Amino acid sequence: MSILHTVNKSPFQKNDFSSCLSHANAGDAVLLIEDGVYGAVSGTEAAKQISSAEASVYVLGGDLAARGIASDKIADGITVVGYDGFVDLAAEHQAVNSWL
Amino acid sequence: MSILHTVNKSPFQKNDFSSCLSHANAGDAVLLIEDGVYGAVSGTEAAKQISSAEASVYVLGGDLAARGIASDKIADGITVVGYDGFVDLAAEHQAVNSWL
C-alpha cells in the first residue's frame, strides 16, 4: 500500500512541492515533472527538503533536459527516469496523487 | 514617481505576495485582489510581512466578502477599497505592476 505522488510546479514559487513532501508516507514515491524538476537541483532549499524526505524521489529526464539542467546538477539520491519509468512507477503503486 | 502593485494569489500557496513586497519601494502601494486578499487576514505570516513592508497595503472589499473574510479579521494598517478605489489607486501612481 503506497502512493506515487507527482509534483509539476517549481518549489521556488509554489508550495505544492513542500506540501507533497510533508504528506508523503515512508515507502511512497515522489516524481518531479514539468516545472517540478527544478526541485532536483542540488544546493537549494528544495534539495535539503528532499534529503530529509521519507519518500523516494524521482525526476523526469525529458523535463530536465528541456530546462537545460545537466545531470551533474541533480542532488544525490534522486533517480532520473523517462516516461516509461513514469508508467512503471504508476503501475507499482496503488494510486497516483497529483499535487496540482 | 511610485508604482501600484497588484497581487492576486494566496500568500500561503504562492510566492508572488512576498516577491512583490520585497520589490516594492517606499511610497509604492500594494493592492491585494482575488485570492491575494487572504494575505490581509491578521495573525498570519503574511500579515507579519505586511506590517514590516515599506509600501502602503490595500485590499479589495468585494474579494474579501466573496471569501467570507469579515472586516474584523483584517490586520491593522490595511485599507479596504472597492473597484472605484482600485481605479483611483491606478490613477494616482505612475504605473501598475501586476505580480502574475
Add this chain to the structure above:
Amino acid sequence: MSEDMEEGGTVKKFMYMNRKAPYGTIYALEALEVVLIGAAFDQDVSLAFIDDGVFQLTKDQNTDDIGIKNFSPAFRALGDYDVTKLYVEKESLAERGLTQDDLMDLVWEDEDDDWAEKPSIIMVSRDEMKKVLGDQDVIMSF
C-alpha cells in the same frame, strides 16, 4: 451507470483532494460538481481540504460585488448525497489565521441512528491526513 458498477461489486476508496481557494480559480467549483455526480456511483467517498482548500469551507461568503455565483451553499447538500467525510487539516487552517468556527457547520443525517444530525467535517492533523491519503484507491486532484 451506477447500477452496472454495483453489479460488478466494485467499491473503491475515492478521495477528492481540494488544495485551492474558491473564486480566484474555478477548480473548487468544478471539483464539487464531480463530487455531486460521483455520489450516484456508491463508492466509498471522502474529501480532503488541505492548504488553501480549507478556504472553500468558510461561512458567510458573499459574492455580490464580484459578480460570480456563490457556490458555497452546495457544500450543505453533500450530506443528502451521502457524502459525509470531509477531512480538514488543522495545520492548514491555523497557518491561515482561521479556526473551525470560521467554517460552515456541515452535517448529515444518519438514517441508521434515527436520522440524527452528525458533523461532516472531520478535523485531522497533518499526520492523520497523511494516513488518510495513503489509504485511497483513487485520488482526484483539483
Add this chain to the structure above:
Amino acid sequence: MSEDMEEGGTVKKFMYMNRKAPYGTIYALEALEVVLIGAAFDQDVSLAFIDDGVFQLTKDQNTDDIGIKNFSPAFRALGDYDVTKLYVEKESLAERGLTQDDLMDLVWEDEDDDWAEKPSIIMVSRDEMKKVLGDQDVIMSF
C-alpha cells in the same frame, strides 16, 4: 504603426517582467513574442528576470523528449532588435542553485562603438532591481 508613434514623439520606459519558468506554461514564450513585436515601436525597452523567470535564460535547453519547440535561441535574436537590457536578479539565481555561468551568453553589437559585442545580461541585486522597476512607465507582466 511605429512611425505614427515616433511622430507623436512618445518614448516610454517599457518593462517586460518575467517571473515564470519556460515550458511548464506558455507565458515565457508569449512574452518573448510581445518583446519582438514591441521592438518595432522604438520605445525604451528593458526586460526583468525575477524569481523563476531566470530559468528562461539557461543554456543547453533541449526539448526533444517533451515534444515542445525549444524557443530559447530566440533570446539570442534580441540584440538584433535593439533589445539590449536584460536585468537578471542575482538573489533569484542563487536561490535556485544557479550562477551566471548556467545562463546563455547574450550579446548585442553597439553600432556607436564599431559594432563591438557587448553583454545584454545585466546582473543586479534585488535592491537594484527595485530601483529599476520603480523607474518604469509601462510594466507588462507575464
Add this chain to the structure above:
Amino acid sequence: MKFGVVVNEGPYTHQASDSAYNFTKAALAKGHEIVRVFFYHDGVNNGTRLTVPPSDDRNIQENWSALAKEHELDLVLCIAAAQRRGILDENEAKRQGKDADNVAEGFRISGLGQLIEAGIQADRLVTFGD
C-alpha cells in the same frame, strides 16, 4: 485619464476576466477613457460566442460584448494567441481553411502591436491574469 486593460486568462477558469470587467466598469463610471481591452494568452478564449454557461451564473462574453456596445470599447483578441487556441473570425477561418468560426460580437482579432500601442497611448496599463 486613459486606461488600457489587458486580460491574460480565459473566462470562468480564472477570475482575471471578471476582475478586468469590474475594473473597466468602475473606470468608465468615473469618467475615465478605456483606450483598449487587449486579450492575450488564454484571454483570447473570452471572445468565443459558443459558450453556454449555467443559467444561474454570469455570461462573461455577453457582459463584455454589451459593455463594448454601450461604451464603444475596442476589444482586441491577439491573433497569434487566438490561432493557437482555436479562436477565429470569419476571415481567419477562410484564410486558414477552417470550416467554422467562433468570435463573438464586439471583439476583433488583431496583432500584438495593438498591445504595445495601448501601452503607449494609455496613461496606465492594468493587467489581469494568473
Add this chain to the structure above:
Amino acid sequence: MKFGVVVNEGPYTHQASDSAYNFTKAALAKGHEIVRVFFYHDGVNNGTRLTVPPSDDRNIQENWSALAKEHELDLVLCIAAAQRRGILDENEAKRQGKDADNVAEGFRISGLGQLIEAGIQADRLVTFGD
C-alpha cells in the same frame, strides 16, 4: 494494467496536455490499456478542431486525434466544462441554438459520470493539470 488519464488544462498554455500525451504513448508502448482520456476544466479546449498552431511547433489536437485513431482511444470532453468554455459538437450546437461547432475528430462530449467510471474501471488514474 488499465490506466485512466485526466487532462485538466488546455493546449499550449500549460504542459499538462503534452505530458499526458507522452505518458499515454509510453503506457501504450508498454502494452498497457488506456480505458479513457478524460478532459476536464480547461482541458476541454484540447478538443477544438479550430486551432492553428505555428507550423514549426507541435499540433496538440492532431496528435491526440491521431493517437486515438491508432489505438481506438476514448477521448471524452466533459459536457459541463465544455459548455462554459465554448466547446460544442454538432448536436450540442443544435440543442443550444449556436450557429457553429468546433469539436475535433476522435473526441466525444459526455458527462462527468465518465470520469468517475474511469476511476472505477482503471487500475490507476493519472491526472495532469496546473
